[in-house]
Amino acid sequence: MSSLQLLTLVLLVSTVAIPVVTCRQWCMAMPGTSDEQLQANIDFGCSNGVDCTPIQPGGTCYDPNTLFDHASYVMNAYYQSHGRIEDACSRQWCMAMPTATNEQLQANIDFACSQNVDCTPIQPGGTCYEPNTLFDHASFVMNAYYQSHGRTEDACRFDRTGCFVFIDPSNGSCVYYT
Numbered sequence: 807m808s809s810l811q812l813l814t815l816v817l818l819v820s821t822v823a824i825p826v827v828t829c830r831q832w833c834m835a836m837p838g839t840s841d842e843q844l845q846a847n848i849d850f851g852c853s854n855g856v857d858c859t860p861i862q863p864g865g866t867c868y869d870p871n872t873l874f875d876h877a878s879y880v881m882n883a884y885y886q887s888h889g890r891i892e893d894a895c896s897r898q899w900c901m902a903m904p905t906a907t908n909e910q911l912q913a914n915i916d917f918a919c920s921q922n923v924d925c926t927p928i929q930p931g932g933t934c935y936e937p938n939t940l941f942d943h944a945s946f947v948m949n950a951y952y953q954s955h956g957r958t959e960d961a962c963r964f965d966r967t968g969c970f971v972f973i974d975p976s977n978g979s980c981v982y983y984t
Contacts, residue, residue: 832885834881835877835881844873845873847881848873851880855887856887857883860879861876900945900971901949902967902969903967906967914947914948917964922954923950927946928943928946933979934979948962949975954983
């Protein structure tokens with residue numbers, strides 16, 4: 807995964823849209839987001855069209871001079887400039903529940919792969935073959951099914967063995983679809 811893709815994912819994962827009384831929406835950093843993620847969000851936004859001069863020393867939004875406030879400014883500017891669509895501020899993935907049995911995980915793999923989900927990434931040599939566990943393979947194809955079937959709750963149900971996560975489960979060369 808390229809650094810730009812990783813920064814994009816960090817930006818989209820570590821944010822939340824907050825509705826306000828005026829029915830407008832803003833995007834800001836989640837409290838508790840690491841300094842590394844906040845800086846990555848600033849770097850991503852500033853290198854992707856956001857005018858970051860207001861958060862520079864002497865700028866109108868420099869104070870309070872915290873990573874959280876600067877990241878929130880950049881993230882909101884990015885969100886607003888992309889039409890305030892939810893995908894510019896948050897992402898979600900479908901994964902197997904840790905309590906699912908091996909039989910349930912295999913059934914989920916079999917089902918998803920029979921529904922036109924590309925399962926080649928979990929085959930030997932595929933980008934998501936490692937770690938070679940039923941849990942990881944099932945999670946990848948369950949998410950692929952969820953993303954390709956309307957991102958609805960029902961598309962992640964999997965007989966009550968699917969759950970939503972809001973932190974990107976991608977690892978190494980295995981990139982979970984959004």
